[in-house]
Amino acid sequence: MKGIIYIDVDKCQGCKTCEIECAIEHSKSKNLFGAISEKPLPQYRVKVEGLDEFNVPLQCRHCEDAPCIEICPTGALKKLGVEQPVILESELCIGCKWCVLVCPFGVLKLDSEGKLITKCDLCYERLKLNEKPACVEGCPTKALKFMTMDEIVKDKKEKFLIGFKKAKKVSAEITY
Numbered sequence: 001m002k003g004i005i006y007i008d009v010d011k012c013q014g015c016k017t018c019e020i021e022c023a024i025e026h027s028k029s030k031n032l033f034g035a036i037s038e039k040p041l042p043q044y045r046v047k048v049e050g051l052d053e054f055n056v057p058l059q060c061r062h063c064e065d066a067p068c069i070e071i072c073p074t075g076a077l078k079k080l081g082v083e084q085p086v087i088l089e090s091e092l093c094i095g096c097k098w099c100v101l102v103c104p105f106g107v108l109k110l111d112s113e114g115k116l117i118t119k120c121d122l123c124y125e126r127l128k129l130n131e132k133p134a135c136v137e138g139c140p141t142k143a144l145k146f147m148t149m150d151e152i153v154k155d156k157k158e159k160f161l162i163g164f165k166k167a168k169k170v171s172a173e174i175t176y
Helices: 017-025 067-071 098-102 124-128 134-138 149-173
Strands: 004-007 047-051 054-058 077-079 086-088 144-147
Touching: 004 149, 017 047, 017 134, 067 077, 067 098, 134 144, 144 149
Parallel strands: none
Antiparallel strands: 004 144, 047 054, 077 086
16 A cells, blocks of 8 residues: 555644554554553654644654665665655664654654664555554544545645635625
């Protein structure tokens, strides 16, 4: 399944369900009750950040020309293809943190032991099963959507045209 995570910031309530769903998906047990008793605790790869009245879930944006891939000295980071995730081969990661320094979104981080990088992989195992990433699936307000670039462009055009149509109607109703 190809796509990227699209965020509708107007719908995000900052509930952090995406963080919980992500941690559970990346746990050994794959369920909440098992995950909370694991050592070390499973880590989320998406983080909800608040700024004024906006909440924004931030995770790896899986850049087409990802600077983290270019700088990785061991080749631990790889792009699987267009609209496919940047994945980490943890056995190759040496924890040098160079990728953390060059990430334009500041979303790569060290694991809880401070040895390896942790990053969003778009729940790659779920994608292979034609399922959406866990954060998208679990978002109660549907602020997160898994869409192709073509779907995003189509959605934006439709919203623009609806807004344009409304504006035209209002301007036609105004008489001078």
